[in-house]
Amino acid sequence: MEFETKGCAGMSQGGFRSRRLVFRRDGAEEAVRFSRSREWPRSELVDASDENAGAWEVGGSVTFHFALDVASGESCCYFQGLVQEEVDRAFLEMCDLFDTWTLAELIEGVRSARSSGDLVAAVFRLGLGAPPVFTARFYNTLCITADHKHPMVRAATMRTIAYMEWPELHEMLDVFVRTDPDERVRREASLVIEAFERVGIRRP
Incomplete structure (x- = not known):
């Protein structure tokens, strides 16, 4: 099992959400094909x-979701429900059945990126696929891009924090709003703070 947080569901607006699994390729067809093979009915959500x-409705309160993130171009899937144990069980039973990036690969993608463009793509994947609760190895990797000299990478890091939804990242956002020399980076950080406040992600 990868890290201790592999199956840990975190709070979300719809109850509890599993970690997002980020597809290596466009995942729409894979998600639809998988749902049909399980004979899950479409959810009205x-x-x-x-x-x-x-x-799609998995059973009990659990639903299976596919989403394409337009900003990054990455696609992912996840489980969501009202009961944490049900979400964890569904995720752990099925997480290895998809062609998705592993936790270790998400981290290594950032650490091995050779160009600013590659780093932006890697940090977006890192954020989308991060565990739904604070995890030191992911935070430490995020700090690599937060300290990058190129403002495009730092701005992407701010947007990535929105994907991660960790209350513990409020402090990093506050620092960038106050101190980053680039206006776009400051604006991105400010927008994420506003988004956090709007959905109730409060400072710890």
Whole structure:
């Protein structure tokens, strides 16, 4: 098992959400094919005509979700439900059945990136696939891009924090709003703080 947080569900607006699994390639067809193989009915939580998202009823309160993140171009899937144990069980039973980046690969992608463009793509994947609760190895990797000399990378880091949804990252956002020399980075950090406050992600 990768790290101690592999199956840990975190709080979300819809109850509890598993870690997002980030597809190596466009995951829409894989998610639909997998749901049909399980004979899961479509959930009304997402409009069936939405090409960038989908949801299916797994059982109990648990739903399976697919989403394409338009900003990064990355696609992912996750489980969500009202009971944490049910979400954890569904995730652990099925997380190895998808062609997705592992936790170790998400971290290594940032550490081995050769260009600013590669680093931006890697940090977006890192944020989307991060555990839903604070994890030191992911935080330490995020700090690599937060300290980068290129403002494009730092701005991408701020947006990545929005994906991670960790209350512990409020402090980093506050620092960037106050001290980053680039206006775009400061603006991105400020927008994430506003988003956190809007959905109730408060400072610890």
